[in-house]
Amino acid sequence: MDTFNESLGLKIPGHVAVILDGNGRWAKKRHLPRTMGHVQGSKVVEDMLYVVDELGVKYFTVYAFSTENWKRSTEEVSTLMGILRTYLKDCVKKSMKNNVRCRVIGRKDELSQDIIDSINNLEEKTRNNTGLNFTIAINYGGRDEITRAVRKIAGKVSEGSLKPEDIDEDTISNNLDTWELPDPDLLIRTSGEQRLSNYLCWQLAYTEFYFTDIYWPDFDREELIKAFEKYNKTERRFGGVKEE
Template sequence: MDFFNEELGLKIPGHVAVILDGNGRWAKQRKMPRTYGHKVGSQVVEDMLNIVDDLGVKYFTVYAFSTENWKRSQEEVSTLMGILRWYLKDCVKKSMKNNVRCRVIGRKEELSPDIVQSIENLEEKTKNNTGLNFTIAINYGGRDEITRAVKKIAADVKAGKINPDDITEQTITDNLDTRELPDPDLLIRTSGEQRLSNYLPWQLAYTEFYFTDTYWPDFNKEELIKAFEKYNKRERRFGGVKEDAK
């Protein structure tokens, strides 16, 4: 589902997923607390929404808070939740103005009631918007997502709604948090780390990966275009081979 951008002369991936990494290290380099990096990083997400929309991206999915992030210090988790509270409320107004549809994936029931209410409000208010599809992974873990999907399918089998022999890959896909989304075409991870960190493991089966040493607070349009240029040099075969391959 690539889109060709005439001005850039590049194919633009339809669905871009991002691991927003390096906020804390970026702040530490500036002798600031890690929490400062998260605040700046949230603003970069705001800026990037406008950039990807202008370039032709249709789906943009970010890893905001993982199921493992609860292990961080109480101060950092508290700050992240505070940023999230502000962001979810601010996002409604901006999303309505820019015709952005917002979704949140992850284990929502473990979040504070006021955050859950803000998520529900954001999704309800923007559900009919027809522009960029913006998805935020909050309290999300890929293995947890798959486990929850398997439990749903098992319950349907027990209830006689589905025969075990009829379970396919599509059955699992249809029970994931991302069931309304196409699989990502490109994954970007900032800060130099080169692992998935439990992010969308099912959905990234044939996604192209791009790793950059740039910390997320420094990520901008120029850095995004570099990722797209690399993406354009990849040949996506989805397990097949080139016709002229011997």
């Protein structure tokens, strides 16, 4: 649900989802290893948590590592996992200090046990926090998520606890990784690419999209406000028509 920020004179989307794109290209442009782009990108995520909270966003979801990212070089994947390990541990203290609730969506079972333990610890420690809801998509793919949801539903049908004719959109939504979250109001993708890349395929059905050429490591408060200004110019009808 949107809120209104009086100082900016803007509606603030309740749920903002982000595809953090351009880390590698940011580094290459500066003649740095791609891994340095991911390090800088993780710092920007941390900075943006303060910004979105200050502006009035209630839910903030980022695409950190996809099910397809395993195809990258061993060195890059290893670096990303290392950054993730550090971030998950640091996130506990900072989230408790700032009343942030953290969730992780995706195939956790395919991650290293120490990362799984860190995720479980982060989610458990922040479970009762009542401020910003921060969700990290790790080893996540939208099609994989829907496939897993279908298997859960099929299992319920097989055991007799659910009738096929009772399956509706809510049934599917309630079996996705994001079952506790509202659908995103605004999707931001950085670096100039204009595709979903298997991100929140079900949830983005009526989300407004904002694409920018800015690489994620250069994204800041000013760029976020530009996205909100564009969002404010859209009329969300959800398949209906404008009332005269």
